[in-house]
Amino acid sequence: MERIPILKMGEFLLVTIQVDMHDRLALTLQDDLTDRIARTGARGVLIDISSLEIVDSFIGRMLANIAAMARILDAQTVVVGMQPAVAITLVELGLSLPGVRTALDVERGMLLLRAALPAGEGVAARTEVQEVEAVEARDADAAG
Amino acid sequence: MTGLSTTRIPQILERDEAEVLERWLREQLAATAHRSDLIAPAQLREQSREFLALFRQAATRDTDGDVRSPVWSATRGMLEGLSAARGTLGFSPSETATFIFSLKTPLFERLRETVDDARGLADAMVAATAVIDALGLYTTEVHQKNREGVIARQQEEMLELSTPVVKLWDGILALPMIGTLDSARTQVVMETLLERIVETGAEVAIIDITGVPTVDTLVAQHLLKTITAARLMGADCIISGIRPQIAATIVHLGVDLSQVITKATLADAFALALKRIGLAVGRPAVRVGAGAAPAAPAAAAGA
Numbered sequence: 001m002e003r004i005p006i007l008k009m010g011e012f013l014l015v016t017i018q019v020d021m022h023d024r025l026a027l028t029l030q031d032d033l034t035d036r037i038a039r040t041g042a043r044g045v046l047i048d049i050s051s052l053e054i055v056d057s058f059i060g061r062m063l064a065n066i067a068a069m070a071r072i073l074d075a076q077t078v079v080v081g082m083q084p085a086v087a088i089t090l091v092e093l094g095l096s097l098p099g100v101r102t103a104l105d106v107e108r109g110m111l112l113l114r115a116a117l118p119a120g121e122g123v124a125a126r127t128e129v130q131e132v133e134a135v136e137a138r139d140a141d142a143a144g
Numbered sequence: 145m146t147g148l149s150t151t152r153i154p155q156i157l158e159r160d161e162a163e164v165l166e167r168w169l170r171e172q173l174a175a176t177a178h179r180s181d182l183i184a185p186a187q188l189r190e191q192s193r194e195f196l197a198l199f200r201q202a203a204t205r206d207t208d209g210d211v212r213s214p215v216w217s218a219t220r221g222m223l224e225g226l227s228a229a230r231g232t233l234g235f236s237p238s239e240t241a242t243f244i245f246s247l248k249t250p251l252f253e254r255l256r257e258t259v260d261d262a263r264g265l266a267d268a269m270v271a272a273t274a275v276i277d278a279l280g281l282y283t284t285e286v287h288q289k290n291r292e293g294v295i296a297r298q299q300e301e302m303l304e305l306s307t308p309v310v311k312l313w314d315g316i317l318a319l320p321m322i323g324t325l326d327s328a329r330t331q332v333v334m335e336t337l338l339e340r341i342v343e344t345g346a347e348v349a350i351i352d353i354t355g356v357p358t359v360d361t362l363v364a365q366h367l368l369k370t371i372t373a374a375r376l377m378g379a380d381c382i383i384s385g386i387r388p389q390i391a392a393t394i395v396h397l398g399v400d401l402s403q404v405i406t407k408a409t410l411a412d413a414f415a416l417a418l419k420r421i422g423l424a425v426g427r428p429a430v431r432v433g434a435g436a437a438p439a440a441p442a443a444a445a446g447a
Contacts (some may be wrong), residue, residue: 080378084338087373096372103378104345 004029006036012044018051026062037073044113045070050081060095067100076116080109147207151268152259157200167250177242182233211278227286237287244280307333309340316417317346322355330366341379348417352410354385364399384413
């Protein structure tokens, strides 16, 4: 059966979607990924969708679900490289993926994941952690 | 509807074309609507002659009085050119239509002089009136279509002109929006911004709405959609240039912008954007003895 490979990089899992997502593939990915997170104790998941050109509401919801499941298993999810057309489609479908972090490319996504690790763990630089905390505090202020 | 070919008109035009043309020209030159400032008599004569010739050719073959039929295609083609040319010269659409309508007087005069039976006369006049009216209205239609073409082209050009995405710094884009935002424009703006984010890899985009006269719920919704789409791609958006009245409108409308970072001016937004990507703006420190700043030599001498 067709599967999307999940690569392990240190404490993170890397998923690159390079084929058209159909519903069964999406469900398989969801199962495989939660399974791998639980097995390896990964702290972060990076999903690269830069080759994904077509999305529907199902795939959009699946991305949100994966992020929510990963969070329960104590792993952050970052979606990177979304194409403009895909972003517009998701917004028009009313799926703004509120719980999902995003980045422009894999490199920045990795930085974001490292920065999200608590201080003392992994290779996160202290300044990055502080910066993210400052941003989050500001966002919280803005929301409040 | 009876066609012109069944009446006496083709015969009359065949025999007396020159006479009808002369009377028509006299009529046009004497009319108060004649625009001697826009068209020379020689040119008017040429146009009238050409139209009358085409009218005569079509009239001999016209069977149903329908000017949209292929029989009248040459006449229609000539009128399209004429209407466009006169529109450019500054003729009003009714002046162009009057050019066609004024053919009735000389034509009917000639009919009255040659046709004896009342029935034949009435038939010919009814058929000719219908055709000439339709042709006159056709010039108006063409005029309107040309105008619409001009408007559509200008709108397109405006759309292209009004959506520049500028790079303020490595990783910072700005989108100065000017003019009223409608769905079509916002769509273009959204697409341009997102494409530029991919091209440049910018992390922060500033949407400046200083030039937007009004913000209603629809515009606010479009802005929020753009910001959400940018966020999905991994870029942050800052809205700047919100004038006090617009801030009041947004609050009165109940639009929720709490998830969006807003700044009063582009400068504030730019400062925040620089901070986001880890840069700061400041005066360069004066280095003693380096001579980089005007104050440096004096400081060096003092030391």
